[in-house]
Amino acid sequence: MGTAEGIADDILRSITRTGWSDERKARAIYKYVKGRSSYTETGIHTNWRARAVDGIRYQRGDCFTFYSMTRLLLTRAGIPNLQVTRYGARSRHWWNLVYVKGGWYHLDTTPRRRDGRFCLVTYAQLLRFSPGSTFRHRLDILPKEATKVISPNP
Numbered sequence: 316m317g318t319a320e321g322i323a324d325d326i327l328r329s330i331t332r333t334g335w336s337d338e339r340k341a342r343a344i345y346k347y348v349k350g351r352s353s354y355t356e357t358g359i360h361t362n363w364r365a366r367a368v369d370g371i372r373y374q375r376g377d378c379f380t381f382y383s384m385t386r387l388l389l390t391r392a393g394i395p396n397l398q399v400t401r402y403g404a405r406s407r408h409w410w411n412l413v414y415v416k417g418g419w420y421h422l423d424t425t426p427r428r429r430d431g432r433f434c435l436v437t438y439a440q441l442l443r444f445s446p447g448s449t450f451r452h453r454l455d456i457l458p459k460e461a462t463k464v465i466s467p468n469p
Contacts, residue, residue: 319364322371323391337394338415338435338465341422344388345434348381348424360407363387363398378425382409385424389413396422402453410450418461421450431469437462444469 317325330343352374359366360379367383370376376384382398389396395414399421401407410423413435421441423433431444438460441450454460 319368319387320391322368323387326371326388327392331392336415337392340392341389341394341413341415342434344385344392345422345424348384348388349426352376352381352384352426354381354426360409378423379407379409381423381425382411385411385422389422397457399452399457401449402451408449412457412460416461416463416465418463419458420461420465423450432467433469435466436469437464440464440466440468 326347327340330347331340335343352370354377355375357366357377357380363379363383363386366376366380367387370380370384386396386398389411397412397419399410399412408425410421410425410433412419413422414420415435420435421433421438422435433441433444438450439462
């Protein structure tokens with residue numbers, strides 16, 4: 316297997332097309348990561364690049380692995396994205412904030428026992444799905460998030 320960048324570029328060639336909008340590419344990346352891997356605890360939450368390659372190679376991981384795979388693919392596709400982590404809860408959770416259509420949207424590829432589709436959704440949509448602490452995060456350290464809905468509710 317090659318470098319993280321080479322692996323990501325190969326995947327992107329197979330799931331996206333030249334001329335696609337960032338939104339369409341982000342949706343393809345979401346579908347790829349969400350549909351090809353299963354959840355398992357890893358306990359390793361450092362070196363996102365290594366976790367991304369392991370997740371792609373072994374098609375399994377925890378939320379940090381899913382965030383990392385998504386980050387690698389979004390970055391190689393040229394789509395601005397940021398790490399988001401749960402705040403104020405006993406356990407950690409990671410997902411991506413993605414800039415498309417002039418705003419920052421949440422994208423969480425982690426599989427769940429309880430169904431939910433978190434592909435380019437607003438914070439309000441996340442809270443309607445999970446009003447508890449699942450998606451609570453520090454709003455003061457991230458850019459202002461989009462409020463215009465571009466995806467159905469989870």
